[in-house]
Amino acid sequence: MVHSDVCSPLKENSFSGAAYFVTFIDDHSRKLWAYSLKTKNEVLEKFKQFQVMVERQTRKKLKCIRSDNGGEYHGPFDEYCEQQGIKHEKTPPKIPQLNGLAKRMNTTIIERVRCMLNEAKLPKRFWGEALITVVHVINLSPAVALDDNVPDNVWFGKNISYDHLRVFGCKAFVHVPNDERFKLDMKTKQCIFIGYGQDKHGYKLYDPVNKKLMRSRDVIFLEFYQTIEDIEKMEKDESKQSGDLVNRDPVQLDNEHAEDHPDAPIDDVGNDSHEILVDSSIPLKRSTRERQPSTRYPSDEYVTLTDEGKPGCFEKAMDSQQKEKLVNVMQDEMQSLHDNQTFDLVKLPKGKRALQNMWIYRLKHEGNSSSLRYKARLVVKGFRQKKGIDYDEIFSPVVKMSSIRTILSLTASLDLEIENMDVKTAFLYGDLE
Amino acid sequence: MEQPEGFQVKGKEDYVCRLKKSLYGFKQAPRQWYKKFEFVMGEQGYMKTTLDPCVFVK
Numbered sequence: 001m002v003h004s005d006v007c008s009p010l011k012e013n014s015f016s017g018a019a020y021f022v023t024f025i026d027d028h029s030r031k032l033w034a035y036s037l038k039t040k041n042e043v044l045e046k047f048k049q050f051q052v053m054v055e056r057q058t059r060k061k062l063k064c065i066r067s068d069n070g071g072e073y074h075g076p077f078d079e080y081c082e083q084q085g086i087k088h089e090k091t092p093p094k095i096p097q098l099n100g101l102a103k104r105m106n107t108t109i110i111e112r113v114r115c116m117l118n119e120a121k122l123p124k125r126f127w128g129e130a131l132i133t134v135v136h137v138i139n140l141s142p143a144v145a146l147d148d149n150v151p152d153n154v155w156f157g158k159n160i161s162y163d164h165l166r167v168f169g170c171k172a173f174v175h176v177p178n179d180e181r182f183k184l185d186m187k188t189k190q191c192i193f194i195g196y197g198q199d200k201h202g203y204k205l206y207d208p209v210n211k212k213l214m215r216s217r218d219v220i221f222l223e224f225y226q227t228i229e230d231i232e233k234m235e236k237d238e239s240k241q242s243g244d245l246v247n248r249d250p251v252q253l254d255n256e257h258a259e260d261h262p263d264a265p266i267d268d269v270g271n272d273s274h275e276i277l278v279d280s281s282i283p284l285k286r287s288t289r290e291r292q293p294s295t296r297y298p299s300d301e302y303v304t305l306t307d308e309g310k311p312g313c314f315e316k317a318m319d320s321q322q323k324e325k326l327v328n329v330m331q332d333e334m335q336s337l338h339d340n341q342t343f344d345l346v347k348l349p350k351g352k353r354a355l356q357n358m359w360i361y362r363l364k365h366e367g368n369s370s371s372l373r374y375k376a377r378l379v380v381k382g383f384r385q386k387k388g389i390d391y392d393e394i395f396s397p398v399v400k401m402s403s404i405r406t407i408l409s410l411t412a413s414l415d416l417e418i419e420n421m422d423v424k425t426a427f428l429y430g431d432l433e
Numbered sequence: 434m435e436q437p438e439g440f441q442v443k444g445k446e447d448y449v450c451r452l453k454k455s456l457y458g459f460k461q462a463p464r465q466w467y468k469k470f471e472f473v474m475g476e477q478g479y480m481k482t483t484l485d486p487c488v489f490v491k
Contacts, residue, residue: 314438327439334440343434343450345442354435354449357458378437379458396463399487407488430455430465 001027001064005102006043006072007110014128015213021131022072023105024050029154030143032105034135036128040072044080051084062086068099109134120169122192129194129204133168136196140165166193166203167223174205175218193221222290314359322374326361329376337378340428355390356381 003025013019018036022043025032035046051062064087067073073090081088091098113130117123122130140160142148152160166172173188181187191205191214202217311317317326337343348354362375385391411418423429434450442448455465471481479489 318439330439334437340454342454342456343452345436345445345448346451348447348449357434357437357456359438377457380434380456382458382460382462385460391459391461394460394464396467397486400485403485403488425457426470427455427457427459427462427466429469430462431469432452432455432459432461432465 001066002062003027003099003102003105004047004065004067004073005099005106006037006040006070007106010124010127012124012127014125014131016128018128021109022046023102023109025102025105026054026151026155027101029151030145031151031155032135032138034109034131036131040070043072044077047077048080051086064089066091066099067102068096069093105138108138112137116168120192122169122194126194126206129206130168133195137165164196164203166221168195169193171222172203172205173220173222174207174214174216188220191219193219311361317359317361325374326376329374330359333376333378336425336428342428355384 004022006020006022009019010021011019014036016036016038018038020037020040021034022037023032023034024047033050035042035050037043037046047065055061065081066089069090069092073088078088096103109131112134113127116130116134117126120126139151139155140162142150146154150160170193172191172193174191176185176187176189189207190209191207193203194206194213195204197204197215197217202215203219205214205216205219206212207214311320311322311326317323320326357378357380360377360379362377364373364375365371408418410416434452434456436442436446436448436450455462459465471486474481474489477491479491482488482490
């Protein structure tokens, strides 16, 4: 069962010249398809396309379509349904409520397209691209009618991925293939992201300079605060800048040109100088990039990494300039292991294997001062341990949050004091069995 | 456990360490620590609560 409706004229033609669109919604999965139309007469043609595609993909037959009583669903459309044996449910005139699912969906689509175009500051003629993106996103969004399941999940019968989603209308750098550029050309082109390639292969992008649509898979996205307006503004700034430079110092550019390409004809100085200028603007472009700190490592480790770094293993420590300090702290650690009577030396019993261990080094900031302290710790490679041989049970209870809250609230209401303490190298106190 | 890198005892290079105490990195390290802590707290006259084994009461 499929619900269908045509959306009224949009006044502004899309790139392909379309002014309407027709939607089909599968009643079971709530998956949505939308086709843009130049005229309403194309509904039947698109419906045929849709029907063939759906029936081939699912190996099931389309049985029933519900539409309003619009003119586009009369005549040939009716005849075709009759021939194919498809039940065509038409709502009585003037009661669009009976086609509510499709009507409501069209409203949703239009609202989203409007928002996305506005947010991306794109002209209205991009509505066709926005429409496709909206449909894609709706099919990936939980639907109330499905108990918050996702249409594409139901339709394809498997979990879908969200990794490819990007902010509509954001700035993107597209890699220019080797064969389409010369040595000194920029390797990337600034574009606007305007949708997903069909069947999820690659992205669709709009090149505002050459006013072209393109598809690519090799794209880097800048998803925040970058829209077509920013790019156009920057283009203007750039051309102004390059103009200044050309006027100021043509001779120097000429020299550079001669050095770089002894073979090249002198005639295209203009072109060439332009290229050089584009290259000189690379740092400018880089500076606009939004930098985000890595969320993978805590900030203190991040600091130590950039702070001349800590050695990653014993050999590197012995090679590094801080060797002396590191040997010292390792001796401290060994001493405390001895004091603690952590192990004694024995011959390896036959048929047993010895666990590996490694040194871990840390750079620690001492309180508020900027001085750094090195730390070394001997750790066992626990991942080599085998259950039943090297250990049995590993579960350790951890205090409940509610206990902490109870104690804190007791302290507060009885006006008591709390003392807290830290057990240093707590794990080293454990006895091995 | 193998002898720590850089601290092999001379003449006993083929010896290994028989561990008596826990080390960081062991799978059972947290559990062994908890057992120790539980034991010491018991010695001091503290009782575990039934509701949260990490709360000790005297």
